[in-house]
Amino acid sequence: MEGAYFSHPEAQSVFPTPLQKPDLLIASSTHIKIIRTFSKLKKMAVSATNIADLLRQANAQDFDGDESTRLATIREAQRLVNRLQHPTERSWEIAFENWAILGTLQTFVDLGVFERWRDAGGGPVSLEALCELAKANVDPKLLVRLCRLLAANDFIEEVAEEQYKPTAFSLALGDKDSLQAAWIQCGHDHFKYGGLDHLSRFLKETSYLNPADVENTAYRLGCPENVGFWDRCSLTPELQASFSELMESWTRRKTHWTEYFDTNVLLSCEIDHSAPILVDVGGNRGHDISLFRARHHAAIPSGSLVLQDRPEALALAEVDQDKVLIMPHDFLTPQPVCNARAYMFHAVFHDWSDEKSLVILKHTAAAMKPGYSRLLIVDVVLPPTGASAFQAAMDVSMMGLLSAKERTQGMWEELLSGAGFKILKIWKDPKRYESVIEAELGAPEEGARDL
Ligand SMILES: C[S@@+](CC[C@H](N)C(=O)[O-])C[C@H]1O[C@@H](n2cnc3c(N)ncnc32)[C@H](O)[C@@H]1O
Incomplete structure (x- = not known):
């Protein structure tokens, strides 16, 4: 069976698979660069070890702020891992390793280790010094095991036996202003209830119907x-705080909405100053x-x-x-709030x-002034095929947390026209996180589908 798996052409290939249509727009130049690099390697008849050397050299700084190319490269690297991993390795990672990592990171967050390590200068420290940084007494025999897992996954660096250095990731988790630790805290406080056992049990108990009742959620079943x-969130301030952060x-x-939506649109008409300009x-x-x-401070x-x-x-x-x-x-x-320029x-x-x-x-709609007020929806617009991993994960997470969903353009059109809106334009984020759907009151015009 194993032989059969590895004889699958995709499992053996280190070359990117042909791009699907939606990827082509953002990934073509990267894709070409990656293909060229791998073609060169192929001609040089390089070994698997050389490929590992080549991959080791890539850094986030190499992209010079070109976010689309960086994201497309991450995607290609993930595809490479997915092709190289044996199904057992991939399952191990998803079902076993990730939970151990999350529990370990949460323990470090609880102990304030990353924050105190950063505050102490973020240099290399011994296991003993790490124990002293912790808010509670920790057995070094425990901490060394947790450090081993974090080092094996590049969350910290093991510089010598029982000597550690933080990485950019652990420094970020220790930076209170960055709010990065809220991701780990939220995984612990909220996301586990919308996923894993609770989602599959919930879907079974609701006869595998598409969830749509906010009162009946996998989250509620688990919490x-x-x-x-x-x-x-309303009942417990700490749970509201981890989510808000x-x-x-x-x-x-995420790409700021003001970067891919032209905010001048909102100010380019005669503004009615008796009402607000924007209601968020x-x-x-x-x-x-x-x-x-x-x-637009001055305006x-x-x-x-x-x-x-x-x-x-x-x-x-x-x-x-x-x-x-x-x-x-x-x-x-x-x-x-009535008659605002935009909601x-x-x-x-x-x-x-x-x-x-x-x-x-x-x-x-009832609060809007016809011909003046605009509706701005910043949300995911799922493509008909080839949704990004971010978009698809967001959709299933919304299912588990709130019995809700992400929508395709067709689903948005149907929803908005049902409430008396017509879409004027869909402004797309080049990084493919979300879009701004700009709409106003009125029936959709003939041929308006081509947005
Ligand atoms: C996913 S968050 C998005 C927050 C923000 N717009 C952003 O993009 O960062 C959804 C927001 O809806 C708010 N919310 C939930 N139910 C609400 C309600 N019934 N009335 C008003 N706000 C509500 C939540 O408190 C939360 O801030």
Whole structure:
């Protein structure tokens, strides 16, 4: 059986598989470079050891800030690993190793080791010194085992026996301002309930129907308090904080909506100053509205930006309160701010079924001024084929956490037209995380499908 697996042409090949259509747009130059490199190696009849040497030389800095090429290269490298790994190795990694790593990283976060290591200068330290950095007494015989796993996976570096150095990853986890530790904390606080046993058990118990009821989720099935995601965040400030910090860190890292949507569109008409310019609905800590404020500071009168969310999320907001009005609002109820130039929803509708999304959209439509107000939805638009791993994982995670989903362009068109909107343009992020769907009130025009 093993022989049969390795005789599969894809398992043997170190050459990239032909690109699928959606990848072609962003990955073609990289792909060509990778093919050229591998063709050269082939001509030189290099050994597998040389290939490992070549791969060892690549660094994130080599891309000179060219994010599309860096991401496409990561994807090719992952495909390479996927082709080289035996199915047992891949299964081991998914089902065994990843859990051990997550538990170990969470232990380091709990002990404050990364943070204190960074604060102490981030240099090489002995096992004994690492134990002293920890917030609690730790048995060195325990810590050495955890360090071994972290070093074997490049989270820290083992420079000599029981001597360690942090890597860029562990330094980032130790940097409070970067909010990176929130990812590990959120995995522990939230994501485990939307995945693993809970998702498969939930899908079985709901007869393998596509989940669409926010009251009935895999998350709720798994979580100790038997409540849904948002209620659990509202009940426990620490759980709200880990989620809010994760969203903040993720929003900082994703391509900013202001980079691929032309924000001048919102100011290029006669502005009605009796109403706000932009309302960020479900805007969490205010990262997105602050990007708009920074870009158009001079053109924005005091209080003409509005940040809405649940009160528990707004308690952690960090915005310029001269320009931005902080307003608790439940978007499942009528929108109190009328006639704004734009209403923005970033990563909101992917948390909700079509039924609830229609409620939110209809409340928004009722507040909008026809011919003036715009709707901006920043969310994933799934391609018909070849969704990225990020997009597909986000979709299934939304299923597990909230019985919600990501949508294709067709699904967005249907949802928006059902609430009385027509899409004007879909602005695409070249890095393929999300898009900005710009819409206004009105029936879709004939032939408007080609967006
Ligand atoms: C996935 S987060 C996105 C946050 C932010 N827009 C971003 O992209 O970083 C969804 C947001 O919706 C908010 N939310 C959930 N239910 C809500 C409700 N019923 N009314 C208002 N906001 C709600 C959450 O508190 C959270 O901030």
